Amino acid sequence: MATTKNILNLTRTSFVHEKTINWFPGHMAKGIKQMQDQLRSVDLVVETRDARIPLSSINPQLEQIVGNKSRLVVYNKVDLAPPEIEQAVRREMTKRNQRVVFTDANAANSIKRIMNVAVDIAKSDMVKYPELSVMVVGMPNVGKSSIINALRRVGVGRGKAASTGAKPGVTRAMSSKIKVLESPPIYLVDTPGVMMPHIPDPITAIKVALTGGIKDNIADESILADYLLFRLNRFPLVEYHKVLGIKEPTDDIGELIEHLSKKIGALRQGGEVDVDKTLHYFLRSYRSGVFGRLCLDDLDEESVDAFFKNSVLNRPLSKNQDKKAKRAAQRQRSLEKAKSKNLI
Numbered sequence: 001m002a003t004t005k006n007i008l009n010l011t012r013t014s015f016v017h018e019k020t021i022n023w024f025p026g027h028m029a030k031g032i033k034q035m036q037d038q039l040r041s042v043d044l045v046v047e048t049r050d051a052r053i054p055l056s057s058i059n060p061q062l063e064q065i066v067g068n069k070s071r072l073v074v075y076n077k078v079d080l081a082p083p084e085i086e087q088a089v090r091r092e093m094t095k096r097n098q099r100v101v102f103t104d105a106n107a108a109n110s111i112k113r114i115m116n117v118a119v120d121i122a123k124s125d126m127v128k129y130p131e132l133s134v135m136v137v138g139m140p141n142v143g144k145s146s147i148i149n150a151l152r153r154v155g156v157g158r159g160k161a162a163s164t165g166a167k168p169g170v171t172r173a174m175s176s177k178i179k180v181l182e183s184p185p186i187y188l189v190d191t192p193g194v195m196m197p198h199i200p201d202p203i204t205a206i207k208v209a210l211t212g213g214i215k216d217n218i219a220d221e222s223i224l225a226d227y228l229l230f231r232l233n234r235f236p237l238v239e240y241h242k243v244l245g246i247k248e249p250t251d252d253i254g255e256l257i258e259h260l261s262k263k264i265g266a267l268r269q270g271g272e273v274d275v276d277k278t279l280h281y282f283l284r285s286y287r288s289g290v291f292g293r294l295c296l297d298d299l300d301e302e303s304v305d306a307f308f309k310n311s312v313l314n315r316p317l318s319k320n321q322d323k324k325a326k327r328a329a330q331r332q333r334s335l336e337k338a339k340s341k342n343l344i
């Protein structure tokens, strides 16, 4: 019988996928415009990222918008990521002279780390900051609204002010000011999660979709599941087959779906495998963290350096990429429009 250890010899060493995923509905373009308009009246930008994909959840477009504004980078969902990411991320952030905190939006103690930074800024100059205005930005589903609600709970003991949800794109417009502390007075503004109009690297797009940043019906779930399986086989200590209740690990997504569908009873009449239901179950299991705390980005120094060297963060979009981004955004807007008119 194959064990997790020896299956590593049988598994793929690379994953090739050429087609990227684009998701840039109209509310995101509008959100970006609103952010740009309001930025002047903001004292601090809290840029939220997903700790399971510390590199892939950086949105270069947000980087450009935020520019030189005072910024705190928040890596949220640390409860789903391995603790080692903190050291690697801190190393990078120190190089960039960038403040960073790590949070689990469900843990008051870690949320206080954001509050402490905001309070320090507010107290540093009470004349300049009679009330501190903080804008929370980031990709969809990274936990912006959850963080705002948690800060409000911690700071003023009040309940939910921002809508949250397991699907991306719950916040579709910029919120009004939300008070999270009386003294010094601190207000937050929630913003819609924004994607890049065009994600140049298909594997980055898969990682963002896997962690819930792109609507599932836009991504091809069988590709997401196949990439997830590829990654799970490369984490030597992860016994995903045991978690799923199947006999042994496999590197064949078809085989996994067949075994898993029987295990969870996802079968149609006549015993045919219900592929969609089984794919959803597999992806949902990963997102809920049952396979353990996993990071999908490689964070060794060489990989991180390569990421930043090749990243669009370091270079303006080429004419061709710019055209592609604009076309993708336009296609998405037309699609949304047609959908809203029930044409498709």
Ligand SMILES: Nc1nc2c(ncn2[C@@H]2O[C@H](COP(=O)(O)OP(=O)(O)OP(=O)(O)O)[C@@H](O)[C@H]2O)c(=O)[nH]1
Binding pocket: 076, 077, 078, 079, 080, 103, 104, 105, 106, 138, 139, 140, 141, 142, 143, 144, 145, 146, 147, 163, 164, 165, 166, 167, 168, 169, 170, 171, 172, 191, 192, 193, 194
């Ligand atoms: N495990 C875990 N789940 C979290 C954390 N923060 C948020 N979530 C969950 O992640 C999902 C998305 O959270 P939201 O706060 O709606 O995310 P958002 O960034 O505002 O999403 P958009 O509306 O797409 O911009 C929800 O199901 C939250 O319960 C966290 O720190 N840990």
